[in-house]
Amino acid sequence: MATAAVFTEHGFQKIFTLGLPGVTEAFTRAGVPLPLLTAPLSAVLELAGGLLLLLGLASRPLAGTLAALVVVTRLPGLLAGGPVGWTQLEVPWLLLCGSLAVLLGGPGLTVGAGLRGAHPAEPAGARRRARPTSRRTP
Structure with a gap:
């Protein structure tokens, strides 16, 4: 949930605080490939993807996409700046x-599930069926 919250906040900042032109300019300076495409894509994916992760919807595909987004948008800027602390x-x-x-690992407990008191789905075979007791008829 913390990862989803940080992605959501970063997307919100990119859209409503910095603005897409500011993000595009920052991406251009940092050497992010195709900044005119990656800046709005990054902002929308972080905001919407973070919210969807919080809800536990399409978690694995979104998580993979957001991981790739981090590599594509952050790595060029870090490598271009010389030694990185x-x-x-x-x-x-x-x-x-x-x-x-x-x-x-999958989504685990989501915000909605935590509020409802639900637990993540158990793996197949985790629950064992109770053996029926044998009843003898007189």
Whole structure:
């Protein structure tokens, strides 16, 4: 849920605070490929994808897409700047790891499931059926 919340916040900032022209300019300076395409795509995917992840909808495909998005949009800027310190890596690293965790492990509990008190689906065969008791007829 934390990864989804951070993606949602970043998408919100890109659309409503920085604006798409500002994000496009930042992507151009950072060397992100195709900034006119990747800036709006990134903003919309982060905002909508983060919200959908919070709800547990299409979690694995979204997580894979968001992980790829982190690599495509953050890696060029980090590599172009010379030596990179932990402060530049921590947020992209956490978003990448969180996305990969959802991609590989599934959504787990979602916001909606947590509010309803539901639990994630059990793996096949996790529950064993009770053996019927034998009844003898007199």
